[in-house]
Amino acid sequence: MYKTATGEEVFVIDGHTHFWDGSPENQSNIHGKQFIDCFYAYHTALSPPDMRWPKDQFEKYSAEKMYHDLFVDGPDDMAIVQSTYLTEFYKNGFNTIERNAEMAKRYQNRFIVNGAFDPRDGEKALEYIHYMKETFGIKGVKLYTAEWKGSSRGWKLTDPDAYRCLELCEKLGITNIHVHKGPTIIPLDKDAFDVADVDHVATDFQGLNFIVEHCGLPRLDDFCWIAVQETNVYGGLAVALPFIHSRPRYFAEVLSELLFWVGPDKILFGSDYAIWTPRWLVERLWNFEIPEDIRAERGVEFTEEVKRKILGLNAARLYGVDVEAQKAKLRTETVAAAAE
Amino acid sequence: MGASEAHDPRLAQARTEQVWARLGEVTDPELDEPVTELGFVEDVAVDEAGGVAVGFRLPTYWCSPNFAYLIADDIARAVRALPWVAAVRPELRDHMSAEAVNRGVGAGLGFAAAFAEFAVEGDLDGLRETFRRKAFQRRQEALVLALRQAGLDDAAIVATRLCDLDAITFATPEAERARRRYRAILVERGLARRPGDAAVVSVDGAPIAAAGLKAHLQGLRSVRINMEANGALCRGLLEARYRDFDPAAGEPTLADFMLDRVPPRAAAPA
Numbered sequence: 001m002y003k004t005a006t007g008e009e010v011f012v013i014d015g016h017t018h019f020w021d022g023s024p025e026n027q028s029n030i031h032g033k034q035f036i037d038c039f040y041a042y043h044t045a046l047s048p049p050d051m052r053w054p055k056d057q058f059e060k061y062s063a064e065k066m067y068h069d070l071f072v073d074g075p076d077d078m079a080i081v082q083s084t085y086l087t088e089f090y091k092n093g094f095n096t097i098e099r100n101a102e103m104a105k106r107y108q109n110r111f112i113v114n115g116a117f118d119p120r121d122g123e124k125a126l127e128y129i130h131y132m133k134e135t136f137g138i139k140g141v142k143l144y145t146a147e148w149k150g151s152s153r154g155w156k157l158t159d160p161d162a163y164r165c166l167e168l169c170e171k172l173g174i175t176n177i178h179v180h181k182g183p184t185i186i187p188l189d190k191d192a193f194d195v196a197d198v199d200h201v202a203t204d205f206q207g208l209n210f211i212v213e214h215c216g217l218p219r220l221d222d223f224c225w226i227a228v229q230e231t232n233v234y235g236g237l238a239v240a241l242p243f244i245h246s247r248p249r250y251f252a253e254v255l256s257e258l259l260f261w262v263g264p265d266k267i268l269f270g271s272d273y274a275i276w277t278p279r280w281l282v283e284r285l286w287n288f289e290i291p292e293d294i295r296a297e298r299g300v301e302f303t304e305e306v307k308r309k310i311l312g313l314n315a316a317r318l319y320g321v322d323v324e325a326q327k328a329k330l331r332t333e334t335v336a337a338a339a340e
Numbered sequence: 341m342g343a344s345e346a347h348d349p350r351l352a353q354a355r356t357e358q359v360w361a362r363l364g365e366v367t368d369p370e371l372d373e374p375v376t377e378l379g380f381v382e383d384v385a386v387d388e389a390g391g392v393a394v395g396f397r398l399p400t401y402w403c404s405p406n407f408a409y410l411i412a413d414d415i416a417r418a419v420r421a422l423p424w425v426a427a428v429r430p431e432l433r434d435h436m437s438a439e440a441v442n443r444g445v446g447a448g449l450g451f452a453a454a455f456a457e458f459a460v461e462g463d464l465d466g467l468r469e470t471f472r473r474k475a476f477q478r479r480q481e482a483l484v485l486a487l488r489q490a491g492l493d494d495a496a497i498v499a500t501r502l503c504d505l506d507a508i509t510f511a512t513p514e515a516e517r518a519r520r521r522y523r524a525i526l527v528e529r530g531l532a533r534r535p536g537d538a539a540v541v542s543v544d545g546a547p548i549a550a551a552g553l554k555a556h557l558q559g560l561r562s563v564r565i566n567m568e569a570n571g572a573l574c575r576g577l578l579e580a581r582y583r584d585f586d587p588a589a590g591e592p593t594l595a596d597f598m599l600d601r602v603p604p605r606a607a608a609p610a
Contacts, residue, residue: 016526017604031401031436034401034402034436035402036349037343037401037581038400038401038402038577040580040583041399041400041576041577041580042580044580045573045576045579045580046576151457152427190412217566217569218370218566218567218569218570218571218573219560219566220564220565221563221565224562243572246572246576247388247572250565250568250569250572253565254565254569257562257565297558297561
């Protein structure tokens with residue numbers, strides 16, 4: 001729960017978090033090392049200096065630390081924890097659904113665990129989607145279209161095998177499809193940030209919501225255009241948000257584009273933990289104002305109501321979280337924990 | 341620069357500087373900024389036989405191989421244009437595809453041939469053209485804002501001819517730079533050739549109406565916001581990746597001085 005300077009409570013769902021193991025012990029090869037090194041470069045490049053972690057801590061952290069950073073020191077009420085396998089780079093996977101689910105079980109009512117699949121697995125991918133639904137009751141997945149597999153350096157949402165997987169997701173009620181469209185691993189010969197495939201699947205799967213993580217940031221214009229046309233396309237703020245610290249005026253421009261094209265009901269806050277921690281991001285977002293000239297240019301408003309939607313209410317709607325009931329549940333637990 | 345010490349050091353120095361000047365004309369295709377200013381070029385070595393080696397690096401191990409290939413290829417072309425150059429070896433470092441890029445550009449292969457084992461599609465010309473169009477739009481926004489600042493109204497801006505553009509006196513170096521960069525790409529793309537040609541036209545060469553300039557500018561602004569995201573990320577990541585410049589580890593190279601990477605302590609004679 002975020003408390004404003006005037007004492008008001010703001011319900012926060014962190015739309016994008018990770019519980020990874022990128023440690024040298026888990027790395028299979030140079031790519032595993034370079035992958036976590038790249039995350040660490042994002043972390044150090046865009047965090048305020050006093051928020052930077054030592055490298056070894058960043059490579060692998062405990063469930064206790066994550067819980068503390070998100071919910072005790074941090075303002076999150078709930079967090080969506082994504083699964084990313086990267087089995088070509090990491091012996092036990094980077095952050096698997098089992099690892100995430102174990103943490104979620106330990107800290108009840110806090111985590112929404114999302115799955116992942118790779119359509120290049122063919123029939124096995126379909127079986128795996130069934131397994132995740134039955135075992136973990138997932139409502140969403142995170143798709144990493146740039147993941148390597150053998151000699152393949154990526155896939156598209158429009159591939160026939162991907163369509164079969166998405167059909168199954170729709171049938172099983174796995175309705176929230178988070179798609180990584182942003183930096184880090186890049187397919188070999190494709191435009192890494194091309195969001196055109198989202199356009200096609202969003203049209204063809206009206207029962208699914210597509211949350212484009214990182215707003216396809218370097219292709220913000222293409223993303224905005226798609227989001228205007230497709231009512232089921234959302235934008236995740238992870239990676240764009242840390243610019244609030246290093247380049248606030250630029251962040252204001254990005255935000256005003258999103259508010260104008262995508263609208264306040266379809267933007268989701270995400271810290272991308274552990275690349276960034278939520279406390280400073282939420283504090284700054286709540287206190288952020290778009291400079292007058294940029295606001296006038298696009299005619300957008302960044303009111304407290306809009307901020308509440310972005311910080312939690314939009315994600316609550318997508319994941320069927322009853323905010324008042326959830327707040328009551330968390331209050332009881334906090335009281336119980338204090339009594340122990 | 342071991343081999344170059346055998347011949348006239350002044351000549352080697354002069355040639356190295358010529359190479360750096362040529363490299364200053366090579367832009368990152370996506371960011372439209374010189375690779376030297378972005379800090380991508382690490383070192384330049386010239387030898388007696390007219391061979392040039394250019395070591396460069398990118399902000400991450402994962403940067404797109406097709407962009408890396410474009411840059412390596414552009415480096416080779418730019419340096420080869422110097423009359424005394426016999427051979428150019430661009431050397432990409434710390435990258436997932438370094439070997440394939442270096443081998444491919446060195447052998448004059450196309451991108452698809454260099455990455456044949458992964459069955460890549462298409463050539464790089466389409467990608468190059470996409471980013472040149474974006475570069476034109478970004479440079480045009482900077483120019484139009486400079487023209488407004490210089491006191492021109494929308495009607496005057498859209499009526500600007502190439503000769504008018506050349507005649508304007510700008511008050512700031514930023515505005516001067518905006519004109520220089522815009523003019524270069526306007527001419528490069530053949531959108532204006534003669535002094536009387538319209539200078540402020542769409543990326544496809546169509547005239548812009550005074551009443552439509554505001555909407556046109558909003559479109560240009562979106563392009564710039566996208567490109568800036570990459571620029572800011574790239575700079576930050578490059579710095580984070582290579583921030584451990586340690587003067588004790590060796591003499592700073594010319595590149596370190598040119599790119600302002602040498603702290604005052606290291607620059608002072610010991």
